[in-house]
Amino acid sequence: MWTWFYRLASPPFVYRVAAAAAPWLMATAAAAIGYGVIDGLVFAPPDYQQGDAFRIIYVHAPAAWLSLFSYTTMAAAGAIALIWRIKVGHAVAAATAPIGASFTLLALVTGSLWGRPMWGTYWAWDPRLTSELILLFLYVGVMSLRPAFEDPARGDRAAALLAIVGVVNVPIIHYSVQWWNSLHQGPTVAKLAKPSMPGSMLWPLLSMLLGFMLFYGAVLCIRLRGEVLNRERLSAWVREAVKS
Amino acid sequence: MNSGGFWSMGGYARFVWPCFGFAFAVLLWNLWSARRFLAAARRRTARALMMAASQRS
Amino acid sequence: MSVGAGVGVWRALGLVLERELLLSFRRPDQLLQPLVFFLIVTTLFPLGLSVQLSLLRDMAPGVLWVAALLASLLSLDSVFKSDADDGTLEQLALSGQGLVVIVVAKTLAHWLVSGAALVLLSPLVGTALAIPVSAFGTMLASLALGTLTLSWLGAIGAGLTVGVKRGNVILSLIVLPLAMPLLIFGAGATDRAISGTSSSGALYLLGALCVLTCTLAPFAASAALRITLE
Numbered sequence: 001m002w003t004w005f006y007r008l009a010s011p012p013f014v015y016r017v018a019a020a021a022a023p024w025l026m027a028t029a030a031a032a033i034g035y036g037v038i039d040g041l042v043f044a045p046p047d048y049q050q051g052d053a054f055r056i057i058y059v060h061a062p063a064a065w066l067s068l069f070s071y072t073t074m075a076a077a078g079a080i081a082l083i084w085r086i087k088v089g090h091a092v093a094a095a096t097a098p099i100g101a102s103f104t105l106l107a108l109v110t111g112s113l114w115g116r117p118m119w120g121t122y123w124a125w126d127p128r129l130t131s132e133l134i135l136l137f138l139y140v141g142v143m144s145l146r147p148a149f150e151d152p153a154r155g156d157r158a159a160a161l162l163a164i165v166g167v168v169n170v171p172i173i174h175y176s177v178q179w180w181n182s183l184h185q186g187p188t189v190a191k192l193a194k195p196s197m198p199g200s201m202l203w204p205l206l207s208m209l210l211g212f213m214l215f216y217g218a219v220l221c222i223r224l225r226g227e228v229l230n231r232e233r234l235s236a237w238v239r240e241a242v243k244s
Numbered sequence: 245m246n247s248g249g250f251w252s253m254g255g256y257a258r259f260v261w262p263c264f265g266f267a268f269a270v271l272l273w274n275l276w277s278a279r280r281f282l283a284a285a286r287r288r289t290a291r292a293l294m295m296a297a298s299q300r301s
Numbered sequence: 302m303s304v305g306a307g308v309g310v311w312r313a314l315g316l317v318l319e320r321e322l323l324l325s326f327r328r329p330d331q332l333l334q335p336l337v338f339f340l341i342v343t344t345l346f347p348l349g350l351s352v353q354l355s356l357l358r359d360m361a362p363g364v365l366w367v368a369a370l371l372a373s374l375l376s377l378d379s380v381f382k383s384d385a386d387d388g389t390l391e392q393l394a395l396s397g398q399g400l401v402v403i404v405v406a407k408t409l410a411h412w413l414v415s416g417a418a419l420v421l422l423s424p425l426v427g428t429a430l431a432i433p434v435s436a437f438g439t440m441l442a443s444l445a446l447g448t449l450t451l452s453w454l455g456a457i458g459a460g461l462t463v464g465v466k467r468g469n470v471i472l473s474l475i476v477l478p479l480a481m482p483l484l485i486f487g488a489g490a491t492d493r494a495i496s497g498t499s500s501s502g503a504l505y506l507l508g509a510l511c512v513l514t515c516t517l518a519p520f521a522a523s524a525a526l527r528i529t530l531e
Contacts, residue, residue: 026275033271037264042250052254059267082524099274106270110263117259130485137478144474148465157528158461162475165457165521172482215271222278226285233292242289 009086011228012237018221018228025218032211040204047201056114058204062212064107067135068170070100070216074142075167078160090156091231093163094146095223099216101139108132127176128184131169138166152231313398314406321410331379335415336422339372343426354431361430362491365440366447366484368426369419373448374476376415377455378469380407381526385463391530400523408456408522416448432495439494442504446511447487453518454479460525483510 007013040058047054074093081089111129112122123129142163149155177184197205232238253260308316325332346364347357384390393403423444424437432440458476462468490503 041264046254051256053256053259055253055260056263059263063267063270098277102270102274106267109266113259113263117256130481134478134481137474137481141471141475141478144471145461148462148468148471154464154528158525161457161521161525161528162461166479169478215274219274219278222275222282226278226282229282229285229289233289234296238289239293242286242293 009084009088011088011091011232011235012241014088014091015225015228015241018225022218022221025214025221029211029214029218032207032214034211036204036208036211040201040208044201044204045198050118053114053117054201056110058208060107060110060114061205062209063103063110064132065209066212066216067100067104067107067132068173069213070096070103071135071139071163072167072170074100075160075163075170078163082157082160082164087156087231088228090153090160091224091227092220093160094156095220095227097139097143097146099219099223101136101143103212103216104132104136104139108136126184127179128173131173131176134169135173138163138169142166308398310398310402313396313402317393317403317406318410321407322413325410325414331376332414332418335372335376336418338375339368339419339422340426342368342371343430347430358431358433358495361427361432362440362488362495364430365423365426365432365444365491366488369416369423369444369448370451370477370480370484372419373415373451373455374469374473376411377452377459377476378472380411380456380459381463382459382468385530390463390526394526394530400526401519404456404460404523404526405519408452408519411456412449412452416452417445419448420444432491436491436494439500439504440491443487443490443500443507446504446507447483450483450507450511450514451476451480453514453522454483456522457518457525460522460529463526463529483507486510 036058040055044055046052074096077089077092077096079089080086081093108129111132115124116122142159145162146155146159149158229238229242251257343364346360350360352360381390384393390403394400396403420441423440427437427440454476455472458472458479461475462472465471486503486507490500490507493500493503
C-alpha cells in the first residue's frame, strides 16, 4: 500500500499518471457540468423568494468552494514539499495557484452579480465577501513571490511558506457566516441532517460541485505535467517522456 | 419546470446569463492556459535536451 | 563549537535586542521617518476630504489604522536587510543560539521603535482627528496589540523577501492581505469605543490574533530566513 504512496513522490510517475488521468477527468467533468447546467437552468423550480436569480448558485457556490479547496491544496502541497522535501509538492502548489485564483475571481464576480438583485448592491464589506477578496490577494501574493527569486528552488520554498501562513484565512472565510452577522446566507449544503434545499434544486448543485472538482483535477493534471517538466528538465527520464 | 421564461430568467437575465457566461469563460481559459503552459514546457525541455546533447558531442 | 552556545537564551535575547536598539538610535533620522510619515498621512485625509468635525470622527479609526499600517510597512524592510547584506545575519544564525531567538529580538526591537512609538503618538493624532478622549483607552490598546501583531507579520514577510530585488513592493503585497483582519478588528474596536458601545469583543479578538501571531510567527519568520539564507 505504501509503495503507491511513495510513487506519488516520483516525478516520472506523476507525469505519466497525470497524462492518463486528464482526459478521463475532463470527460466526466463535462458530463457532470453538462447535466448540472441543464437541470439547474431548465428543470429546477424557481425559488419562491429569489425567483430565477437563485440559479446563479450553480456557478457561484462551486467556484467559491473550489477557491477554498484549491488554496488548501496549495498550502498542503507546499507543506509536504517543505517538511519531507518532496519536490513534486512544489510542482502541485505552483500548478494549482492560477487555477484557484481564477475560481476566486469567478466566485467574487458571480457573487457580485447575484448580490445586486438580492441585496441591492454589487458589493458589501461583510465578512465572507471581504475574506474571499483577501483570499484573492493571498493568491496573488504567492504567485508573485515564487518568480521573485533567482534560484527557482528557493522561490518554491518561500512561496510554500507564504501559502501556509495564509491558510489561516480559509477557515475564517468558511465560518465567517456563522461567527458574524452577515448579509451572506448561512451554510446550505453542509448540514447533513436536513439540507435546507429541496432535492430538485440540490441535485444539479451537487452535480456542478462534482463537475467543477473533476474539472479542477483535469486542469491540474495538465498544468502539473508542465510544472514537473520545468523542474526536472535535464533528468534522464525526461528524455524518454518528451519524445513521445 | 422553469416558469419565468428561459431566456428572460424571470427578469433577472442580465445577472444570470453574464454569470454563466463568465463561468464558461473561466473554465475555457483554465483549459487553454494549462495546455499552452504544458506545450511551452515541452518545447523548452526539448531545446534544453538538444543543447545538452550537442554540448556532449 | 560556537562560542555563542555558552550564553543563555534570555541573555542572548537581551544582547541582540540591545544591539538593535543601539543601531536604531544611532540613525535618528531613520527612526523618525516612519513617525513623521504617520503624522503626515493622518493629516492628508482631513485635508483631502475637507470634512466637518462629526464626519471626521467617523472616519478617524480607519484613517488612524491605515496610517499606522503604512507607516509600519515603511520600516519593515530594514528588519533583516542590512544585516543580511553585510553577512551579519548569517553569523548570528551560526552563533548557536538558534534563529528564533535572533528573530524575536529583532522583531521586538522593530516594534519598540516603530509600533510602540506610534502608540505613544496616537493621542496627538487622535485629537487631530476629533476622537473623543473617552475612546483613547481603547484606541491605545488596539494600536498596541495591532502594531505588535503587524511587526510579526512583517517579520515573516521581511524574512521571505530578504534577498529579493525591490523587495519592499512584494513585502507590502504579502503583508497587507495578512494584515486586513487586523485592520478590521482594530478600527472596529476604536469605532465602537467612539460610539459608546462595548469594544471588548473586538479587543479580545485583537488580543487573540496577537497571541496567535506572537506564538507562531517567530517560527514562521525563522523558517523564512532559513529558506532565504541557505
